[in-house]
Amino acid sequence: MPYTYYPGCSLHATGVSYDKSMRAVFGKLGLGLEELDDWNCCGATSYMSVKETVAFAITARNLALAEKNGGGDLVAPCSACYALLNKTRKFLGEAPALRADVAEALAEDDLECRLSVPVRHPLEVLMNDVGTERLAAAQTRSIADFRPACYYGCQILRPQRAMDDDPEVPMAMEDLFAALGAEPVDYPPRTRCCGGMLMATAEEVAVKLCEELIGWAQERDANCIVTVCPLCQGNLDILGRRAELVGGGRPIPVLYFTQLLGLALGCTRRELGIQHGLIPLTVEARPLPVEPAAVGMEA
Amino acid sequence: MKMRSSPMRGPSSPGVLPQAEKELREAFLTEAARIPGGELLNRCIQCGTCSGSCPVTYAMDYSPRQVIAMFRAGAIEPLLRSRTIWICASCYSCTTRCPADIKITDLLYALKRIAIEKKIFPRRFPVYVLSETFTDMVRRHGRNHETGLLLRFFLKTRPFKLLSMAKDGLALWWHGRMPFKPRKIRGLEGLRRIIAKAETFDRPQEPVEHDNLTDTVGYSAIMEPWGRRAADHENGRRPPRRRLATVL
Numbered sequence: 001m002p003y004t005y006y007p008g009c010s011l012h013a014t015g016v017s018y019d020k021s022m023r024a025v026f027g028k029l030g031l032g033l034e035e036l037d038d039w040n041c042c043g044a045t046s047y048m049s050v051k052e053t054v055a056f057a058i059t060a061r062n063l064a065l066a067e068k069n070g071g072g073d074l075v076a077p078c079s080a081c082y083a084l085l086n087k088t089r090k091f092l093g094e095a096p097a098l099r100a101d102v103a104e105a106l107a108e109d110d111l112e113c114r115l116s117v118p119v120r121h122p123l124e125v126l127m128n129d130v131g132t133e134r135l136a137a138a139q140t141r142s143i144a145d146f147r148p149a150c151y152y153g154c155q156i157l158r159p160q161r162a163m164d165d166d167p168e169v170p171m172a173m174e175d176l177f178a179a180l181g182a183e184p185v186d187y188p189p190r191t192r193c194c195g196g197m198l199m200a201t202a203e204e205v206a207v208k209l210c211e212e213l214i215g216w217a218q219e220r221d222a223n224c225i226v227t228v229c230p231l232c233q234g235n236l237d238i239l240g241r242r243a244e245l246v247g248g249g250r251p252i253p254v255l256y257f258t259q260l261l262g263l264a265l266g267c268t269r270r271e272l273g274i275q276h277g278l279i280p281l282t283v284e285a286r287p288l289p290v291e292p293a294a295v296g297m298e299a
Numbered sequence: 300m301k302m303r304s305s306p307m308r309g310p311s312s313p314g315v316l317p318q319a320e321k322e323l324r325e326a327f328l329t330e331a332a333r334i335p336g337g338e339l340l341n342r343c344i345q346c347g348t349c350s351g352s353c354p355v356t357y358a359m360d361y362s363p364r365q366v367i368a369m370f371r372a373g374a375i376e377p378l379l380r381s382r383t384i385w386i387c388a389s390c391y392s393c394t395t396r397c398p399a400d401i402k403i404t405d406l407l408y409a410l411k412r413i414a415i416e417k418k419i420f421p422r423r424f425p426v427y428v429l430s431e432t433f434t435d436m437v438r439r440h441g442r443n444h445e446t447g448l449l450l451r452f453f454l455k456t457r458p459f460k461l462l463s464m465a466k467d468g469l470a471l472w473w474h475g476r477m478p479f480k481p482r483k484i485r486g487l488e489g490l491r492r493i494i495a496k497a498e499t500f501d502r503p504q505e506p507v508e509h510d511n512l513t514d515t516v517g518y519s520a521i522m523e524p525w526g527r528r529a530a531d532h533e534n535g536r537r538p539p540r541r542r543l544a545t546v547l
Contacts, residue, residue, distance in 0.1 A: 009443040014476045038485050040441040045389040046433035049411040049426075052333065057497035058437065061490060083391075094335035105497035109489030158391030159404070167395060193354045193390035200452060201425040202386060205358050209388075238467050276474045 002032025003125065004071035004117070006062060008081035008230075009041050015078065015230030017273025021258035022077055022122060024271040028262070029130060029138060036066055036074070042084040045197060056098060057105040059088040063119075064111035074119045077258070079229035080196075082162065083155035085119040090160060121162035123228055123257060127172050128164075132179040139180055140266035141285040148260060149187040149222035149252075150174050151213065153232045157191055167191070173226060173257055180264045185220040189213055194232045210239045218249045223283050225254045237278045253281040316373045323375040323413065330409035334402055342399040343367045349393035349403050359383040363393050363403050366410075379414040383407070385426040425456045438494060441484030446477045 003026070011019040026033040039062050047055035062085065066074045076082040092099040093115055106113055126135065150173035156162040163172045168191065174184040194213060195206025213236060217225050227233045236254045239245050254277065262272040263285040274281050316324065331337035343364075350362035361369060361383045369378055378384065384407050393403040414420055420427055432451050436443050449468075453461045461468075471477045484490065 009445065012442075012482065013445040013478055014471060016476055040484050040486075040490055041437045041443045043437070044433070044443070046430040047437070049408050050415060050430045050434055051498060051501045052330075052408070052412065053500040054434075054494050054497040057493050058490065061493055091335055095333065098333060101497065101500040105493045105500070108492035108496045109486065111489075111493075154388075154390035154392070158395045159402075193388050193392070196388045196390070197429065198355075198386070198388050200449065201429055202358070205355055205386065205388075209354055238471075241470075276476055278470050278474055 001072035002034045003073055003075045003120075004066050004069065005033045005035045006039055006042075006066075006074050006076040006081060006085070006119075007035065008076060008078035010078050010080075010230035010234075014234045015256075017259065017276040018077055018230055018233070018256045020271065020273035020276075021256055021262050021267070024267040025126075025258045025262045025265060026122075028265045028267055029126075029135075031130070032072075033075070034071060036062065036071070037069065039065065042076075042078075042081040044080045044084065048084075053098070053101050053105070055084075056088050056091060057102045059084050060092065060102050060106060060113045061109070061111060063088065063115065063117060064106055064113040066117045067114055068111065071117070073125070074117050075122050075125055076119055077122050077228070077256075078231075079121075079153055079155035080231065082119065082121050083159065086160045089115050089119060121156050121228070123156070123172055123176075124162045124164075126261070127176065132176055135176065135261070135265075136179050139264045140288060141264055142288050143177070143180055143182045143260060143264045143285050145223075145283050145286065146177070146182040146260060147221060147223045148173075148177055148182055148184050148226040148255075149217040149220060149224070150177065150184050150190060150257075151187065151225050151227050151232060151236075152190050153227065153229045154191070154193050154196075156228055173228075176257075177226070177260065180261070182260070182264075185217070185222045187216060187220060187222070189216050194229075194235045196231050196235075199235050199238075206235060207239060207245070210235050211245050214240055214245055214252060215247070217252050218246075222252060224260070224281065225252055226257050226260055227254060228257055240279055251279045253277055253279040253283075255281065320373055320376060323379065323417075324370075324373065326413050326416070327370070327375055327409060330412060331406060334405045334409065336400060336402055337406070339399060339401050340367065340370075340406065343371075343401055344399060346398060348396050348398060349401075352392040352396045353387075354390060354392065355386050355388055359386050363407075366403075366407070367401070375410075375413075376419075378410055379417065379419045384410045384414060385420075385424075425452075428452060428455050436481075438491060439483075440481045441487050441490050442482060444478075444481035446479060447481055 007019050023033060040058055042059050043055040076085055092102060152170050157167045157170060161167045163170050165171050177184050189212060193209055195209040199206040225236055233254050233256060240251045240254060259272045259274060331340060345364055345368060347364045350356050350364040353363055356362050360381050366378055366383060387407045389404055391404050397403060415427060429452050432448055433443060436448055468477060
């Protein structure tokens, strides 16, 4: 059964390359991906602080639509959407009073939310449903020149974790890209916050958080930062161009994990939306097989 | 000196909360009760794991641990006036690490909602304007139109900021990441009916006048130059806080 795809608002704007690379990668792997018809905004973190029941109700509309269409698991690449959709499932499941209120609101539009469709993150889908072995077998280009700093951010690990591994030290992306021949660097702040929407409301705080994230990546000599979230990508991409943050070093391009994976699977840079990145990606995927560097040295 | 009912100065008699504080406590407990596991708040052992895990404690006036301590001490009003509740970036580090499973992020959301309900923040306060613009955007289109959201947000809060942001905005637009046209969903009427119905379940929002409200309440306080707030302090309005620059 094809996965039901919930892109979320960001993937139609600042995160357009995430949308393109999601479709490219799933297409390349032959996985069905059907966009949820007429989905609405998940409410993000902003709605919850104004009106709680409304926030849950509009998120539940998406869950109800996914159930009504009878599609497969709901796949939400944006971390905020992923967290919100899952939080709604959890809260509605645990708080009967809230669930009754939300059910009454949904009934206004003849919808019903039974919480029967699981909400999943594409990283977890690719790791568990496809697996690194099959992904490595499907590889057509070498990404051995990439030294990614794998950055998970907050919301796919907290409050509900998407991956099976340790929520404090997730290794899914490291495992994935190491299996594809890249050299992931050790990146201690992998689960730290980028500041999210503080970028708009309290810029100083977000700048400081991103400065640390970029600094760590530079220190470990990473040549790209790989994220799973459009907000993280946006913040790091915009701030990473500022000279005062980079501190004399070279700006580090910020990719979505689907973009780097897509390069390994032989998707073109245009298909993956690499051109949408503000910091140009200079590292290239090369044809397989790669000659080991050591051989070149001897010759 | 005029006696003030501020819980910071202690209750008028031991164990007795002023009426205003009682109402806030009632409101907070009502909100907390709607959170699954909200009652676990009582299990806080004040270990400070939340404050140590929070990446933005340094920019807060009360750390997450102190938030719970102050709730217990009957001092919710200063919490509603704090910048802590607005600085939280919703990263959930505190919530996942709490050994007592207290949903601290959700409790901070609850405090935010009460602050908004009681209008305890300056009118053009950035976090509130962002949330409000966001909700309006969803009501209009069913989706969030990022370009419109940011434009409207900065026009309302800091129009001159738009000039310095223009470079980033243009770069995003140039790279095809700032579409001008919002996309509407087809089922907008249905969504609006859902929102209207759900709104009836949320606590009513009635404006409450707060005479001692100044623009230095909340996050904007740390942006103000030292001098102005020092003057406020002399006038007996509020204790001076460290500027963000000195915190950094």
